[in-house]
Amino acid sequence: MSSEHQGLVTSTSHDGVAISPEDALLLDTHSLIIREDRVTIADKRKSSKKRDASCCGIAGTGKPSDELVTLHNILWARVYISEDKSAVQITSAKELSSRLVKPSTISIPIDDGDLEKADRWVERLLEKAYEGMYLSAAKRFKVLINPHGGPGTAEKIYKTEIEPIFAAASCHIDVEHTEYSEHAIKIAQELDIEAYDAVVCISGDGVPHEVFNGLARRPDARKALNKIAVCQLPGGSGNGMCWSFTGTDAPSLAAVALVKGKRTPFDLVSVTQGDKRILSFLSQSVGLTAELDLGTENMRWMGNTRFTVGFLQRVITERIYPSEIHVKLAIESKEEIRRNASTVRLPPDGEHEYEGLPPLQYGTVNDPVPDDWVAESHPKMGNFYCGNMICMSKDIHFFPAAKPNDGHMDLATMDGDVGRLKAVGVMLGAETGKHFDIPELNYRKVLAYRFTPKNQKDGYISIDGEKVAFAPFQAEIHHGLGVSLSLRPNVYEGPTLV
Ligand SMILES: Nc1ncnc2c1ncn2[C@@H]1O[C@H](COP(=O)(O)OP(=O)(O)OP(=O)(O)O)[C@@H](O)[C@H]1O
Numbered sequence: 001m002s003s004e005h006q007g008l009v010t011s012t013s014h015d016g017v018a019i020s021p022e023d024a025l026l027l028d029t030h031s032l033i034i035r036e037d038r039v040t041i042a043d044k045r046k047s048s049k050k051r052d053a054s055c056c057g058i059a060g061t062g063k064p065s066d067e068l069v070t071l072h073n074i075l076w077a078r079v080y081i082s083e084d085k086s087a088v089q090i091t092s093a094k095e096l097s098s099r100l101v102k103p104s105t106i107s108i109p110i111d112d113g114d115l116e117k118a119d120r121w122v123e124r125l126l127e128k129a130y131e132g133m134y135l136s137a138a139k140r141f142k143v144l145i146n147p148h149g150g151p152g153t154a155e156k157i158y159k160t161e162i163e164p165i166f167a168a169a170s171c172h173i174d175v176e177h178t179e180y181s182e183h184a185i186k187i188a189q190e191l192d193i194e195a196y197d198a199v200v201c202i203s204g205d206g207v208p209h210e211v212f213n214g215l216a217r218r219p220d221a222r223k224a225l226n227k228i229a230v231c232q233l234p235g236g237s238g239n240g241m242c243w244s245f246t247g248t249d250a251p252s253l254a255a256v257a258l259v260k261g262k263r264t265p266f267d268l269v270s271v272t273q274g275d276k277r278i279l280s281f282l283s284q285s286v287g288l289t290a291e292l293d294l295g296t297e298n299m300r301w302m303g304n305t306r307f308t309v310g311f312l313q314r315v316i317t318e319r320i321y322p323s324e325i326h327v328k329l330a331i332e333s334k335e336e337i338r339r340n341a342s343t344v345r346l347p348p349d350g351e352h353e354y355e356g357l358p359p360l361q362y363g364t365v366n367d368p369v370p371d372d373w374v375a376e377s378h379p380k381m382g383n384f385y386c387g388n389m390i391c392m393s394k395d396i397h398f399f400p401a402a403k404p405n406d407g408h409m410d411l412a413t414m415d416g417d418v419g420r421l422k423a424v425g426v427m428l429g430a431e432t433g434k435h436f437d438i439p440e441l442n443y444r445k446v447l448a449y450r451f452t453p454k455n456q457k458d459g460y461i462s463i464d465g466e467k468v469a470f471a472p473f474q475a476e477i478h479h480g481l482g483v484s485l486s487l488r489p490n491v492y493e494g495p496t497l498v
Pocket residue numbers: 146147148149150151178179180181182183202203204205206207210235236237238239465
């Protein structure tokens with residue numbers, strides 16, 4: 001444990017609060033220790049963690065009157081100067097429950113002679129709290145709220161849990177409500193990309209899908225997709241992107257994770273179908289998963305539970321979806337995927353000769369299948385599921401080998417007649433990623449593929465949870481084309497293979 005303490009020395013008394021000449025605040029490697037007997041707590045909440053509480057196991061002074069705030073939870077700090085007093089004000093996210101944090105501010109009076117020193121200390125605190133990036137932290141947020149997303153609570157969640165965190169972290173916020181289907185495409189197409197660092201969607205997965213596609217339709221698509229981080233905070237039922245990047249769907253905790261998040265390139269997928277080309281950021285599915293995504297719309301009021309109910313309803317019938325797939329393989333066995341789990345594959349550097357979307361390497365679904373793709377017939381396909389993120393919704397970590405920026409799609413397939421117990425086993429195993437080892441589940445890393453339905457006239461094909469025509473489609477990965485904000489570089493939050 002570190003014992004690197006940097007204190008703010010105060011030596012004066014304000015408003016009757018006695019300040020000792022010793023340090024009132026100690027800056028540790030991972031935390032700020034507030035010596036409560038020496039500071040004025042402007043907005044003290046009862047649940048503040050005392051020194052002896054088990055918080056991250058960080059060693060400190062050991063005094064029971066000390067409060068410990070992890071640097072992750074420090075939202076902002078400043079030197080406040082008014083006519084009659086000066087103070088250092090520190091705002092942090094206070095834990096009120098395991099799913100709720102709220103901003104809380106403490107104020108430490110300082111002597112006017114200490115202003116310069118206090119300024120330097122505040123800067124040091126912010127640098128540590130934002131890991132050296134506070135001056136360039138993604139603080140200019142275009143917030144898109146879908147009032148109809150998931151159970152319809154996005155607006156309330158934003159006002160009560162998210163906005164206070166953004167405001168406390170000094171973010172510049174510009175809020176817009178989506179007013180109709182595909183409105184977010186238009187907003188992203190017309191966005192002033194120099195004015196914002198990120199578009200934050202308080203929505204399900206549908207709005208970020210539209211934002212990526214709006215950015216993709218711009219003449220400067222490559223620059224726009226590289227400049228604007230696209231993020232999701234939980235306003236839908238699945239919230240796969242929020243789970244994958246922040247590890248939670250508790251809105252205030254996820255908001256802190258975004259405020260603290262670092263720009264992370266991540267892979268996007270081009271899907272061609274008919275004459276259309278769209279971008280997918282999350283998943284493509286046919287069969288069981290697509291039915292859960294799209295065939296449970298009538299249970300939307302249940303929130304996340306609709307997926308479980310829908311799954312049980314469908315698995316009983318052991319439905320199959322005959323199909324043919326062609327695959328451009330990258331890593332073809334689970335053993336090899338495990339062996340490569342800690343390998344970092346960054347996108348190739350270099351100049352790009354295009355301003356819009358990257359050219360398709362393998363053509364479209366209307367072109368002949370390239371010679372080096374593997375052709376597979378799946379007369380009993382039960383679930384075709386290709387993903388780009390680890391988590392699809394709460395407790396569904398379907399792609400434990402997925403990485404934000406590895407230039408691969410994770411393709412999982414399973415026959416529909418493997419037996420109900422096996423199917424249930426895969427679903428239950430997905431909570432922890434253990435389904436990866438179930439032999440009936442085929443799991444590969446691919447660069448591109450084509451899916452062709454057989455002997456079925458109509459059905460569900462889901463791209464990022466949105467329904468598209470029941471017709472052949474082709475997908476290929478674009479390594480690191482998009483950007484989001486994540487807590488850790490090139491890692492999703494959840495039970496990864498590493
Ligand atoms: N004001 C609106 N009226 C009608 N549709 C809207 C409006 N705003 C957005 N939409 C559409 O709602 C669709 C679904 O959005 P979103 O993904 O946010 O919620 P969801 O589908 O309920 O969430 P989940 O995917 O988690 O179930 C999007 O395709 C979007 O175009």
